[in-house]
Amino acid sequence: MNTVIETILNHRSIRAFKDMPITTEQLDSIIKSGIAASSSSLLQVVSIIRVTDKEKRQKLAELSGNQQYVAQTAEFLVFCIDYQRHYEMNPNVRPEFMELTLIGAVDSGIMAQNCLLAAESMGLGGVYIGGLRNSPKQVDELLGLPKYSAVLFGMCLGHPDQDPQLKPRLGADVIVHENTYQPLNKEAVAEYDQTMIEYYQSRSSNTKQQGWSEQITAKLSNESRPFMLGYLNDKGLAEK
């Protein structure tokens, strides 16, 4: 196993950070790593808003559901689908297709993961903040996002002040199919549920008694941010 794969397999989301800055050189490496990522048809449809303003950070922490580490961490990056860039180059572009929103979302994930791994490789840690989508219009306003730029998620980066366990995942026998989609292996999920119950019970805080499947299907039986389609449509995205 090489150091790249070691870094990847050692990933834990970090939500507690020391009060120490990330150096300019480190941030440069993180950003360059993001920019080096694959880009669909070289469209380059992602923008990153680096939030250094303390009041904006505090507001974003609240908008994300009171995740205080958003305010406290050394660096906070907001990843946005960005077709405004192309619109400013040529007002004839047509960002309204769902296809382009998909590209924006996939390419943001690819770019952000490069940033996170670069940070982790330097001993830093971080966590994705999907909670920004609790209040996308307020985030837009706070960051001045124009018409064809839409917020997707944030990323906290900083010096870890915790050392959490690896979180168990579904196995390859559930995630990977060969040639044809296979129906769910319910025995594998039952085993995973048991693993997750043991994992949650071993944690010092935020212990849970539920297995994964019960917890996740309960969550998915509710509405999931039912305003997101309207938000994207208001931004001129995902309409067609």
Place this chain on the structure above:
Amino acid sequence: MNTVIETILNHRSIRAFKDMPITTEQLDSIIKSGIAASSSSLLQVVSIIRVTDKEKRQKLAELSGNQQYVAQTAEFLVFCIDYQRHYEMNPNVRPEFMELTLIGAVDSGIMAQNCLLAAESMGLGGVYIGGLRNSPKQVDELLGLPKYSAVLFGMCLGHPDQDPQLKPRLGADVIVHENTYQPLNKEAVAEYDQTMIEYYQSRSSNTKQQGWSEQITAKLSNESRPFMLGYLNDKGLAEK
């Protein structure tokens, strides 16, 4: 600079492969690396279809716009948004929200990038194949994707038989904004256009005379796979 960041910065998309297999151990590392990625709320909404069947590979190469490396490469992985898994656990889940499609797309990008970097770290190479979205219904049928599983993109992985130049990207001065979205720096884009013209002229094949902005905005002035919203809606996704 450490080896993780070196691997990230050295990324080139590889489209020509030697006729050599990827070992089982290498593939295991690639898949485990994908599974170790962050997953929004631990929903675990990505499935990978590993296509080993030669006829299916040939068909996928055609469906992607005759990209023959899809048929020829050692491994071909298809990344899918997958809420079918959760539906089979509990038929009360509600996958119809745009929010969940966004999560699927972002998390697929994150997972796939871990796979690609793991491969690149072992001297392998690869390329994302968005061309599968040319014909999503046919891909569905070929791979037996059920109702709540939707194809997003493929990935070729194998032993590189080419050593292309690094492809220049927009700089951090265009991609990164501080605190507030900044209007496009048109001078920076003009410089980048010139860099891209020089890059295309220096390539031994597929040379182009256009700058990036002209090429990309021409592409975006057309319809972009206008059937994708309908496809997702047929799969019970992105409706609300």
